[in-house]
Amino acid sequence: GEDVEQSLFLSVREGDSSVINCTYTDSSSTYLYWYKQEPGAGLQLLTYIFSNMDMKQDQRLTVLLNKKDKHLSLRIADTQTGDSAIYFCADTNAGKSTFGDGTTLTVKP
Amino acid sequence: DAGVIQSPRHEVTEMGQEVTLRCKPISGHDYLFWYRQTMMRGLELLIYFNNNVPIDDSGMPEDRFSAKMPNASFSTLKIQPSEPRDSAVYFCASSERGSLTDTQYFGPGTRLTVL
Numbered sequence: 001g002e003d004v005e006q007s008l009f010l011s012v013r014e015g016d017s018s019v020i021n022c023t024y025t026d027s028s029s030t031y032l033y034w035y036k037q038e039p040g041a042g043l044q045l046l047t048y049i050f051s052n053m054d055m056k057q058d059q060r061l062t063v064l065l066n067k068k069d070k071h072l073s074l075r076i077a078d079t080q081t082g083d084s085a086i087y088f089c090a091d092t093n094a095g096k097s098t099f100g101d102g103t104t105l106t107v108k109p
Numbered sequence: 110d111a112g113v114i115q116s117p118r119h120e121v122t123e124m125g126q127e128v129t130l131r132c133k134p135i136s137g138h139d140y141l142f143w144y145r146q147t148m149m150r151g152l153e154l155l156i157y158f159n160n161n162v163p164i165d166d167s168g169m170p171e172d173r174f175s176a177k178m179p180n181a182s183f184s185t186l187k188i189q190p191s192e193p194r195d196s197a198v199y200f201c202a203s204s205e206r207g208s209l210t211d212t213q214y215f216g217p218g219t220r221l222t223v224l
Contacts, residue, residue, distance in 0.1 A: 033212070041217060043200070044215065095204065096164075097211070099152045099154075101151035
């Protein structure tokens with residue numbers, strides 16, 4: 001079946017850039033997503049990229065997609081303490097999404 | 110819209126008791142998903158519905174778990190009898206197929222503790 005994998009933890013200093021990586025197996029995914037989960041809350045869509053794109057930029061967020069390698073990354077520029085959260089990568093096919101296990105981002109002041 | 114609504118937000122029960130979790134999806138969404146999140150297993154898809162019909166329940170752990178969607182605005186996830194290993198946060202999410210992105214919108218979750 002489909003699988004989405006990500007590293008579990010990332011720690012950065014405030015002001016640095018954060019890069020969270022993800023690999024997926026479903027080559028027919030239409031969209032790929034990054035969701036953010038803050039403590040005690042549900043997942044919230046952060047950004048997405050259409051599968052025929054290779055880059056998308058949205059303010060401090062940059063999403064890179066390498067479809068050949070099935071690799072997705074999320075770069076957060078000028079990381080702030082408020083960015084500390086769990087970040088989930090997900091793909092979608094026929095309405096159903098497969099989520100990775102989430103990367104816990106810790107931002108140190 | 111108020112978003113996906115789940116109730117209760119917290120539930121503490123004793124082993125062997127029946128637990129019912131409730132979800133109201135966003136109006137107009139035709140997909141509804143139930144997830145379970147634990148530290149050990151991460152986010153697991155339990156079951157999802159399309160137009161109130163269960164499509165894939167392969168993630169339901171065992172027969173003690175059941176889910177229903179009697180109409181487009183309400184779904185329940187029932188655990189009977191509950192066990193301590195069912196302790197987790199249960200999320201409901203909904204989406205609109207045919208929307209631009211098939212984005213799932215998550216509820217705030219129900220934190221279940223089984224003693």
